[in-house]
Amino acid sequence: MQFLSYLISGISLGSVYALIALGYTMVYGIAKMLNFAHGDIIMIGSYVIFFAFGSFGWNPLVAVLFSMVICTILGVLIERVAYRPLREAPSLAVLITAIGVSYLLQQVAQLLWTSNAKSFTSVVGLQKITLFDGQLIISGETIVTILVCIVIMVFLTLFVNHTVPGHAMLAVSEDRGAAQLMGVNVNATISLTFAIGSALAAVAGALLCSTYPSLSPTTGAMPGIKAFVAAVFGGIGSIPGAFIGGILLGIIENLSKAYISTQLSDAIVFAVLIVVLLVKPTGLLGKKVNVKV
Amino acid sequence: MPLSRLKNMKKTTKSNIITFGIVIVFYVIVEILSGAGLTSSSFEGQLVPICAYVVLAVSLNLTVGFLGELSLGHAGFMSAGAFSGVLVWTLLGQTLPTWLAVLLAFLVGGCVAGLFGFAIGIPVLRLSGDYLAIVTLAFGEIIKNVINACYLGYDSNGVHFSLKDAASMGLEADGTTLINGAMGITRIKTVSTFTIGIVLVVLALIVILNLINSRAGRAITAIRDNEIAAQSVGINLTKYKLMAFVTSAVFAGLAGVLYGLNYSSLVARRFDYNTSIQILVFVVLGGMGNIRGSIIAAALLTVLPEMLRGLDDYRMLIYAIVLIVMMIFNQSPQMIAWRKRIAERFKDVRKPGGKKKEVA
Numbered sequence: 001m002q003f004l005s006y007l008i009s010g011i012s013l014g015s016v017y018a019l020i021a022l023g024y025t026m027v028y029g030i031a032k033m034l035n036f037a038h039g040d041i042i043m044i045g046s047y048v049i050f051f052a053f054g055s056f057g058w059n060p061l062v063a064v065l066f067s068m069v070i071c072t073i074l075g076v077l078i079e080r081v082a083y084r085p086l087r088e089a090p091s092l093a094v095l096i097t098a099i100g101v102s103y104l105l106q107q108v109a110q111l112l113w114t115s116n117a118k119s120f121t122s123v124v125g126l127q128k129i130t131l132f133d134g135q136l137i138i139s140g141e142t143i144v145t146i147l148v149c150i151v152i153m154v155f156l157t158l159f160v161n162h163t164v165p166g167h168a169m170l171a172v173s174e175d176r177g178a179a180q181l182m183g184v185n186v187n188a189t190i191s192l193t194f195a196i197g198s199a200l201a202a203v204a205g206a207l208l209c210s211t212y213p214s215l216s217p218t219t220g221a222m223p224g225i226k227a228f229v230a231a232v233f234g235g236i237g238s239i240p241g242a243f244i245g246g247i248l249l250g251i252i253e254n255l256s257k258a259y260i261s262t263q264l265s266d267a268i269v270f271a272v273l274i275v276v277l278l279v280k281p282t283g284l285l286g287k288k289v290n291v292k293v
Numbered sequence: 294m295p296l297s298r299l300k301n302m303k304k305t306t307k308s309n310i311i312t313f314g315i316v317i318v319f320y321v322i323v324e325i326l327s328g329a330g331l332t333s334s335s336f337e338g339q340l341v342p343i344c345a346y347v348v349l350a351v352s353l354n355l356t357v358g359f360l361g362e363l364s365l366g367h368a369g370f371m372s373a374g375a376f377s378g379v380l381v382w383t384l385l386g387q388t389l390p391t392w393l394a395v396l397l398a399f400l401v402g403g404c405v406a407g408l409f410g411f412a413i414g415i416p417v418l419r420l421s422g423d424y425l426a427i428v429t430l431a432f433g434e435i436i437k438n439v440i441n442a443c444y445l446g447y448d449s450n451g452v453h454f455s456l457k458d459a460a461s462m463g464l465e466a467d468g469t470t471l472i473n474g475a476m477g478i479t480r481i482k483t484v485s486t487f488t489i490g491i492v493l494v495v496l497a498l499i500v501i502l503n504l505i506n507s508r509a510g511r512a513i514t515a516i517r518d519n520e521i522a523a524q525s526v527g528i529n530l531t532k533y534k535l536m537a538f539v540t541s542a543v544f545a546g547l548a549g550v551l552y553g554l555n556y557s558s559l560v561a562r563r564f565d566y567n568t569s570i571q572i573l574v575f576v577v578l579g580g581m582g583n584i585r586g587s588i589i590a591a592a593l594l595t596v597l598p599e600m601l602r603g604l605d606d607y608r609m610l611i612y613a614i615v616l617i618v619m620m621i622f623n624q625s626p627q628m629i630a631w632r633k634r635i636a637e638r639f640k641d642v643r644k645p646g647g648k649k650k651e652v653a
Contacts, residue, residue, distance in 0.1 A: 033423075034426065034427070082621070085627060085628065086621060086625050088626045089625055090361070090624065091423060092361055093624035095363050095423055096363065096577060096616055096620050097617050097620040099365075099573070099616060100614070100617035103570060103612065103616065104610065104613035104614065104617065106613075107610040108610070110609075111607075225430060225431070225434075228427055229427070229431070261442065261457070264438060264439065264442055266434055266435075266438050267435040267438040270431035270432070270434055271435065273431050274413070274417075274428060277416050277417060277424060278416040281416075281419075281424075
């Protein structure tokens with residue numbers, strides 16, 4: 001029973017990773033860049049909710065929506081100012097810029113709100129569920145996290161596969177030049193990708209901080225990196241891959257925390273990445289791409 | 294005739310001599326000043342870290358500037374080198390002569406970091422893309438977490454080791470704790486001196502400059518500029534990528550030993566992600582692919598924060614802005630075109646005859 005409880009909280013953590021990994025994997029698939037700042041957008045989104053809901057007492061749903069809007073604007077702005085000038089530059093330059101942006105967000109947050117951790121009030125109003133005579137307790141946050149993640153996954157898959165902007169995204173990720181020749185607005189599509197990824201980051205931030213209620217400028221960094229591991233695990237560029245990778249990684253992390261060592265759980269998660277790259281570099285659902293000259 | 298020989302010297306040789314010259318002149322000036330008692334103690338305390346950071350920046354430049362791959366775990370290699378080297382020093386420092394123990398500490402530290410670099414490089418460098426960045430980042434975190442959870446000691450029964458806590462190590466009362474988890478290694482007898490630091494800097498420069506200017510170095514830069522073209526002329530990608538990456542890791546480890554032997558205590562937290570980024574800032578600010586730039590940037594950025602204490606809160610913010618602005622300014626195609634236009638305008642102004650373009 002205890003195992004089941006660890007498993008369920010692992011799936012909940014994994015759902016958060018999956019939401020973050022979606023942002024990574026879409027941006028990687030379409031803009032071919034590793035957006036290091038993604039984790040820090042989560043942090044900014046969580047601060048927005050912290051002030052809107054915790055300090056000003058807004059309705060939690062409105063606060064989350066407001067945070068999604070702020071994160072979307074921030075994500076699109078970052079793409080416009082920092083990444084777009086470097087779109088034709090070597091990938092190393094983009095990567096270093098992304099690290100700079102990630103650092104910038106952390107430092108600005110630290111200057112504005114100090115590095116002291118703030119205690120986040122959960123935005124979930126659901127009661128916990130007790131099963132098997134109190135042997136298994138599932139918190140409201142866990143249920144909401146898993147449900148929200150599944151709903152978003154379904155909608156996103158439908159969006160990408162059945163709408164015109166979704167098809168544009170697929171086309172740009174397949175071949176940017178050819179998509180442009182066919183009349184796809186590449187800049188708008190990339191902006192849209194960043195907007196969706198950042199909005200999902202805001203949701204992920206709300207859920208993450210509701211489950212682990214400590215908020216500081218570095219809150220987003222570690223989940224962001226782990227979510228990237230999840231994206232690689234599932235196969236970078238693949239939306240279902242991000243989902244599966246996220247859930248599996250969450251389970252691995254929680255079980256190793258419970259049964260091996262709390263201190264070493266991060267190390268185990270990262271060891272998974274190295275093993276995946278050794279055994280199947282394209283990830284679980286990734287496609288092998290042949291480079292043509 | 295020495296002068297004519299200087300004129301006929303190859304461009305790279307001349308440039309290398311200037312680089313070595315800067316280091317040696319810096320050493321001589323500092324020695325003279327401190328001999329005359331003109332340097333403050335806080336500046337003297339900075340000398341060994343400066344050398345360590347210079348070696349780190351130069352070695353990271355080999356990976357970032359010449360190989361064109363991003364390593365975000367340079368602090369991890371530094372940490373691996375520091376801990377293994379300091380362990381050797383604490384174990385052998387009393388029994389062996391000092392110079393031999395220090396030499397062994399450096400050898401072991403460099404080898405351990407190099408082995409880690411090799412172990413990480415093999416799976417990752419076969420892949421193209423940004424995987425090396427994320428895996429080295431992961432490696433840095435793994436090293437930090439494992440050393441933070443690591444308890445190591447010895448007594449009359451032999452060596453004890455635990456990843457849980459100090460008690461589960463099962464050490465006898467007379468045993469000695471070597472690594473005490475998050476407390477790290479304490480009571481280190483400090484031996485690092487500015488002279489050792491400069492020797493290490495010169496060694497790093499000799500090895501790395503020679504590597505860059507050799508056949509292997511040309512292969513490495515060819516891979517950076519066009520991987521497919523390099524492969525099609527028969528360059529063994531994995532071999533040369535590994536060569537650059539492992540060399541870089543070895544020197545990060547050596548710098549770690551130098552750094553570790555400079556303080557009486559050593560904790561894994563000191564070698565975190567922020568340290569890796571700081572080294573990256575040195576490389577980017579000094580110019581990717583420019584060894585001399587790395588040296589100057591590392592030395593200046595280590596000394597400046599000490600002098601500008603008031604800016605301490607904003608230091609990391611400035612680093613972040615430096616990274617973004619330098620990248621956009623140096624690498625964006627539009628900016629490169631814009632800079633060319635500006636440069637041409639200046640040329641036109643300087644030349645008599647105004648804006649007329651010369652016909653080639």
